[in-house]
Amino acid sequence: MRLDSREFRNALGRFPTGVCVITTTPEGGKPMGMTVNSFAALSLDPALILWSIQKNSECWSVFENAKGFTVNVLASDQIDVSNAYAKKGEHDLPEGSFRIGKSGNPVLKGCITTFECNMNAQHDGGDHIILVGEVTEMDNSPTGEPLVFHGGQYAELR
Template sequence: MSLDSREFRNALGTFATGVCVITANPEGYEPFGMTVNSFASVSLDPALVLWSLQNNSECLPAFEKADKFAINILAADQSDLSNLYAKKGDHVLAPEHYRIGKSGSPVVRGVVTTFECNVWARYPGGDHVILVGEVTDMENNPNKQPLLFNAGQYRELR
């Protein structure tokens, strides 16, 4: 069976997801971030999470050098940050958007949750690399609502 790639992408888009900015600052790079919605939990013990990165992403060389990263789950009022760090060509974090976390990774301010991770594994996944991280620290703000993405649009919980 052959799938139309556009139709497949649209069908995947019917699944509502959260929106994250993945941040890192490996040697030789300024602190940077990129928007993704491919985040998922893997394991409670050990605490593992994953996200996916396109093989042709301009951020791939930096993430190949990174031994740690942070997953920052954006709050409902942070669609501007999502749009900013989704743009091609400029992923350097603005100083006012982050602080350095306990692990040394950049942590985005004002998010719902941040997971600071050490790289556990990298797996090939078709046209993506699957990055699995072991969570070493986290911060959670249960009073904030997450930014959601569904069918090509930002959404909010009601």
């Protein structure tokens, strides 16, 4: 059975997700980030997370060669941050919008949770690559609401 790709994408959009910006610094380059909603927990021991990136993404070569990255879980008031790093060609992090974490990777300011990770593995996933990170540092705010995406638009928790 062959699924209609638009219908499949719409069906997947019925599942609400959080919104993250994945950040890293390419060797010899500037700190950069890209918006994703494909983040998930993988293992508690060891502490592993995963996210995926399209093979044809303009950011793929950066993450393919990255030694690590940070998953920045956006707060509900960070729609502008999500939109900024979801655009093609718009991935450089402006000065003052981040700090360098203990891992050496950029950590965005104002997020409700951040996970600094070493690259653990990369797996083929159809038209995506699944990246697995081992969490080495974490910052978790006790307050704040997450930015949620559902049905092709931002949503609020009720």
